[in-house]
Amino acid sequence: MIMDSIEKALVFDGQVKVVAFKTTDLVNEAIKLHSLSPLAAEALGKVLTMAAYMSNELKGDKEKLSVQVTDKGVLGNIIVAADAGAKVRGYVQNKGATLPPLGNGKQDLFKGIGSDGFITVIKDLGLKDPYVGKTELARGNLEEDFAWYFTRSEGSPTALALDVTIGEDGTCVSAGGVLVQPMPNCPEHILVVVEDIVSNFANIGEVLRAKEPSDILKDYFGHFQIEYFPPTKPEYRCKCSVEQMANAVITLGRADSVNLLMERGEIEITCHFCGKKYVFGKQDVIDIWRRYDNKL
Ligand SMILES: [Zn+2]
Structure with a gap:
């Protein structure tokens, strides 16, 4: 039994940020609360996972953010809110929507979400105005879409492997991912090595089912001057009152x-x-x- 966690480290003397996260329990909590169809579970699960990662990057305890994925697919809009420390909650407009699955526990997110909508991230950092970042959906599979969001809107070129696999019984078998962000001015020879490592995550679902996030960091990045940060446990937490x-x-x-x-x-x-x-x-x-x- 691998527990949910977000593990972060800097490698190559602080020149590359790597984060491995597992959110299987979190996605199962959402499936249970909302009675999600497998299609809705994969889509909402991926947005919850990315919101957990993003809210873990917030600096202040009172900071919060929301992520909206809006398009004209059968799922309708996906709305997720998160508080600092990877405390997330969310819903999908048409939680029972279904489409013929693609196989291997994968759903047709491209049709489920749509292909000309947007990812909008609103961050409340306690300033007068919130930060608003918005990018068009590139592929509708959410993995490339969020990578594009970080690259385009936040100015951080990002490699992202993101997985939510739903089993035959409708529960989540594995969820999580690996995110790699080189710092600005990261030398070319390091980028080449990083690209090579990232190619290991083409089948991220298998990696997540076999290894703890901490082992993913250790096994793939541990020998490159690594500096670990304390882990965080992502949680589904609603604040309604x-x-x-x-x-x-x-x-x-x-x-x-x-x-x-x-x-x-x-x-x-x-x-x-x-x-x-x-x-x-x-x-x-x-x-x-x-x-x-x-x-x-
Ligand atoms: Zn509530």
């Missing part, structure tokens, strides 16, 4: 919330990210609007 869902009642508007109450006797709001249901009775709704009015 009664207060936040009360705001959703406000968003419904006064007339609609009253109409709903009359019709059903209560208002039920389900969190998109974790499926938790929040039920507001008549008195709750009255209180929500009273608090709202007092604040105005």
